[in-house]
Structures are given as structure tokens and as C-alpha cells.
Amino acid sequence: MTAILSVEGVDKSYGTHHILKSVSLTVEDGETFAVIGPNGAGKTTLFKVMTGEIGFERGRIVYDGRDVSRAPAHERARLGMGRTFQVARIFPDVTVADNLTVAVEARRRSRGESAPAWYRVATRADIRAEVEARLLDVGLADKAAVEAKFLSHGDKKRLEFGIALAGRPRILMLDEPTAGMSPTDRIATADLIARLRAETGLTVVMTEHDMDVIFGLADRILVMNYGEIIAVGSIEEVRANPLVREVYLGQEIYHAER
Amino acid sequence: MMALRLGAILFGAALFLALPTVSDQGIVFLAGLVVIEAIFALSWNLLFGFTGLASFGHAAFFAIGAYLTGYGLKAGLGVPFLGLIAASGLLGALVAALTGLVLLRRTTGIHLAIFTLALAEVLRIVIGYSTLLGREDGLASIPKPTLELGFATIPLTSGTAYYYFMCVAGLVIGAVLWVVCHGPYGRLLVSIRQDPQRVAFLGVNVGRKRLQAFILSGAVAAIAGALYAPWAQIVTPESAHWIHSTQPMLASLLGGAHSFWGPVVGTVLFSIINYLTRNLVGLSELVIGATLLIIVLAAPSGVIGLVRTAQQRWSRRRKSGAGPDGDEGGSVRS
Ligand SMILES: Nc1ncnc2c1ncn2[C@@H]1O[C@H](COP(=O)(O)OP(=O)(O)OP(=O)(O)O)[C@@H](O)[C@H]1O
Ligand SMILES: [Mg+2]
Numbered sequence: 001m002t003a004i005l006s007v008e009g010v011d012k013s014y015g016t017h018h019i020l021k022s023v024s025l026t027v028e029d030g031e032t033f034a035v036i037g038p039n040g041a042g043k044t045t046l047f048k049v050m051t052g053e054i055g056f057e058r059g060r061i062v063y064d065g066r067d068v069s070r071a072p073a074h075e076r077a078r079l080g081m082g083r084t085f086q087v088a089r090i091f092p093d094v095t096v097a098d099n100l101t102v103a104v105e106a107r108r109r110s111r112g113e114s115a116p117a118w119y120r121v122a123t124r125a126d127i128r129a130e131v132e133a134r135l136l137d138v139g140l141a142d143k144a145a146v147e148a149k150f151l152s153h154g155d156k157k158r159l160e161f162g163i164a165l166a167g168r169p170r171i172l173m174l175d176e177p178t179a180g181m182s183p184t185d186r187i188a189t190a191d192l193i194a195r196l197r198a199e200t201g202l203t204v205v206m207t208e209h210d211m212d213v214i215f216g217l218a219d220r221i222l223v224m225n226y227g228e229i230i231a232v233g234s235i236e237e238v239r240a241n242p243l244v245r246e247v248y249l250g251q252e253i254y255h256a257e258r
Numbered sequence: 259m260m261a262l263r264l265g266a267i268l269f270g271a272a273l274f275l276a277l278p279t280v281s282d283q284g285i286v287f288l289a290g291l292v293v294i295e296a297i298f299a300l301s302w303n304l305l306f307g308f309t310g311l312a313s314f315g316h317a318a319f320f321a322i323g324a325y326l327t328g329y330g331l332k333a334g335l336g337v338p339f340l341g342l343i344a345a346s347g348l349l350g351a352l353v354a355a356l357t358g359l360v361l362l363r364r365t366t367g368i369h370l371a372i373f374t375l376a377l378a379e380v381l382r383i384v385i386g387y388s389t390l391l392g393r394e395d396g397l398a399s400i401p402k403p404t405l406e407l408g409f410a411t412i413p414l415t416s417g418t419a420y421y422y423f424m425c426v427a428g429l430v431i432g433a434v435l436w437v438v439c440h441g442p443y444g445r446l447l448v449s450i451r452q453d454p455q456r457v458a459f460l461g462v463n464v465g466r467k468r469l470q471a472f473i474l475s476g477a478v479a480a481i482a483g484a485l486y487a488p489w490a491q492i493v494t495p496e497s498a499h500w501i502h503s504t505q506p507m508l509a510s511l512l513g514g515a516h517s518f519w520g521p522v523v524g525t526v527l528f529s530i531i532n533y534l535t536r537n538l539v540g541l542s543e544l545v546i547g548a549t550l551l552i553i554v555l556a557a558p559s560g561v562i563g564l565v566r567t568a569q570q571r572w573s574r575r576r577k578s579g580a581g582p583d584g585d586e587g588g589s590v591r592s
Contacts, residue, residue, distance in 0.1 A: 072458070073455075074460075085456075091448075091453060092452060093448070093452055094449075109462075110462065111461070117441075120442060163460070
């Protein structure tokens, strides 16, 4: 196993509020790595730092052997980092299909693949085919012509997932991919992640409050509390950790079944 | 929807082309101004309605083109007219590139609006002090040009000939912008307007795309100015005035900023209101103000948005609840 992403001693503050306290972690190529912790632990902040949405004070971030600490978000995306947001971010004023079209075209242009010229008003057939495939992936084929703002909460999450997939990432960072979904949708999303992982060897980094989803997908778990890492390891190791017991006392982490 | 749109465009074009044969010179002059202001408004809305950037000093680009072409024609530099138009576009692009490089680095939103407004006012004052450009009096008695196409020489010295030239120029520029806005590039700009950060995570250098749009917009605004100089035959510092900068904004808001043709529809409507109220001092401002108020409060997507909603309602009634129609009705870029 080789490391695809490592965070080395990263500190991040908002003003005087110290959020990430010398956080270090390593994600192996092809694994599914889950970050859990109570509300406000700093999980989203960690995601923002890893994807380049915000800067940080100390430490460095190495992706695929290169230091990307100062690389802007779009460069990290070009290198193969994909992400979704805790609150789904889509393009509300255009159709579901157009949301994916723009993502497919952007990826092709930025990676030097064949992309349509500016004057191609009709969407090219190969782009349409790729969009169709992503629509099927996320189960939105029947809503392709709907304006994205009219989607339900769960469908917006799925669309955003599709947008991230359209970027063909090597590593996909999902901030609470099933938050606010119905139980059926949760299972569908977890299945989708599992399938993509099997098909493409995708590396996944995810946060999630739903322990069933975590236990079903994660190879390794990192537990955060108040911006500090309190445990990393397999599900069993983490469950057996006394510090984790303290934080999660009596909670579902000890009830959910693998 | 498609047929309605196409019909409206053809009807509008036919009306403009027939105008010199059916009406007096005064109306033709106003129609020529409408063509110029419509191009100007399209250039502004490429930034606002499509890319999500508000420039409040767009008249500066217009003035740059108007003064360059006006000076070139008046001084008899011997540069062909199309060359002057191209030079105006290039200068507009260059100025947009320089200001955009500085401004777009950090500022978007209200800061960009204020900065562009301030820069345009500076330009207007500088022109007012420039002897070469006629100070406050501007450049007067600019001659109408002759069009040299290599294989033919067409004199545009008569008002009618120049009017037709502007109609053709307007159609060409409108067509190019339409393609830009409806192809992959326009799709990207519209996405940037909606969520620039999301677009960055698609691997797009958003700052660079914004700068490109700014340059294109500046170039087209300068070309509108270049067309204006020989039509009005006088160019004054007023062309860079902030009041002139508000014209494309008001037109876009009235017509519908999220639709490609909105700025054109708005420009035409404003000119009609101005014309009908021309003899009553202050009334045109009152009517325009009231119209804008109604539009902003009742129809935020402008006149085109109103027409589209009415059209959808009508087609839905015809289908009598056959579910949401597959048409992209209400979509942004149609
Ligand atoms: N932009 C900001 N400015 C100041 N403080 C912030 C900002 N964003 C987050 N915080 C604070 O940082 C801390 C960590 O927030 P973060 O969103 O990373 O937590 P989280 O682990 O993702 O929580 P949740 O499970 O609720 O999503 C919180 O105390 C939060 O209030
Ligand atoms: Mg969070």
C-alpha cells in the first residue's frame, strides 16, 4: 500500500479560535477512510484544508507525492481530488443534465482530453453519453430535464455526487454524503459508493454521522474531538479505544452492527 | 417557445431594416442609437447576467471606442473604417485586461462595482482635460466613413447607408455573442455566476474565466462606441458618464438579465418610452422609474421572464396537467 494523501502537522485557526491542532493523517491508495467525531470537532474544517478551500497556518499536505499545501482548489481538482460539500452545492438555475454537462466539459478541458469548442452550441454526442452514464449512476435519469432547484434534498445530494464523479477523481472526499437522506436513500448512496470503489479503485475519504454507513464502508476510521485526533485504526481498534468510549459514551457506535 | 422566439427576432430585424423607407430621419437616427445601445447592453449583460460580475463603469469602454474611432475619422489618418473598429475593440480589450487583472484579483460584487464606477469617472475627467480630444466640447463634426472591403468600396456617407451597416454589424455581433453564451463557454460562465467555488472544484481557474469575460465584454462595449462616433458625428465626455453606464443595467433589468435577449428587449422598450414622452419634461424619467419599480417588484426576471411564464401557463393549460413539461422553460440561457 502506498499513501495517496497525507496531512502533516496541520494547524488551523479561525481568528483566536484554534480549530485543528497539529493534525496528521495518512490515506492509503484505494482505501475508504472515515473521519468521525462529535459536532464541531473540526471534520469539515479538515476537509476544507485538504481540498484547498481554505489555507492553514502550519504543516503541509502531500498528495500523490507532491506538496499541494499552497495549490489552489482548481489545481488540486485537476490532479484528481474530487469533493462534495456538507450542504449540497449544485447549479440551481439550470437542468440536472446541464449540471453534469458543465462538470464533464470542465474535466475534459482541464485534463487535456477532447472537449468541445466554444462555438459548439449543440452538446456533443460523446459528452451527452457521458452525462447519461452519470445520471444512471446516481439514479437521476428520469429527472434530467428538471431545473436543479426543484430537486428534493436527497436528490440534490445525489446530483452533487454525480458532479463530483463527472470529474473522474482518484480520491473522493465526501462530507456527510447521506446527511438528511431517507433510510432507503442512505442505503442506495452507500451501495453506490461501494460499487464505484470496486469498479474504479477509487480512494474515498468521508465524514458521516450515520454509523451504519461508516461501518459498512470504512476500512479505517479516524476519530476527532475538539480539533485533535484521539484514535485511528480499524473499526474494532477504534471501538476498543478508551478515549473513544469516553467521547461516544453509550452511543450508536457501540450498537450498530457491521 | 422556439417558434415564438424566432418569430420575434425575424419581426424585429424586418422592422429595423424597413424603417428608413417608412419613417423620417429622426426616427431612423433613434433606431440607430437603439442598435448601438443594444450591443452595449449585451456586452454588459455578458458580465452581469452570465458571469455574475457587475461593472458600474461600463461606459468607459464605450467612450474608449467612440473616441478612438471618432479621432481616427476626424483626423483623416487613412486607417480603413473596419480597421478603426477592430482597433477600438482591441483597445477596449487591452484596458479591460489591465483593469481586470488588478480588480478581479480580489474584488467581485459591490467592490468591483464601485471600483469600475470610479475608474470610469476618472477617465471622463481626464478626457475633459485632454486638448487632443477636444476637452469638454468633445470631438465634433466626425465624418461618416467609407467601407473598403478590398473587392468593393461602399460609401457609408449617407445616413441610410450607415444605418444599414450598423444593422448588419449588430446582427453579426449579436450572433457571435449568442453562440458564445449558448455553447460550452456560456454554460461555464453561467455556472460561475451561480457558484464560483463549486466551479473551482471542477478544476476550472475561475479567476481566469472571469478575466476573459471581462475582456470580451470590454471589447464589445468599445466596438459599440466605435459604431456610435460616425452615427452621432460628435463624441463628448458624457459618453463615459456614469449615467451612460446605468443605461445597459436598466435595459438588462427591464428586459431580463438572465435571458440573452433581455438587454435588447429592454433597450427597445426604454427608447419607445423615451420617444413617447419626449415632449413632457420629466415624464420619461417618471415612467421609466415606475416601470422599473414594477418590474423589480413583480417580475424579477424582466419582461422576457413575464412572457415566458405566460407562455408556460398557456401551454400547461393546453396540455391540462400533463405533468411538468420537458421544455427548458424558465431556464437561464434561452
Ligand atoms: N468560518 C468559520 N469561522 C469561525 N469559526 C468556524 C468557521 N467554520 C467553522 N467554525 C468553527 O470551527 C469548529 C469546527 O467546525 P467544523 O464545521 O469543522 O465541525 P464539524 O466537525 O464538521 O461539525 P459537524 O459534525 O456539525 O459538521 C466549530 O466550533 C465551528 O463553530
Ligand atoms: Mg461538518
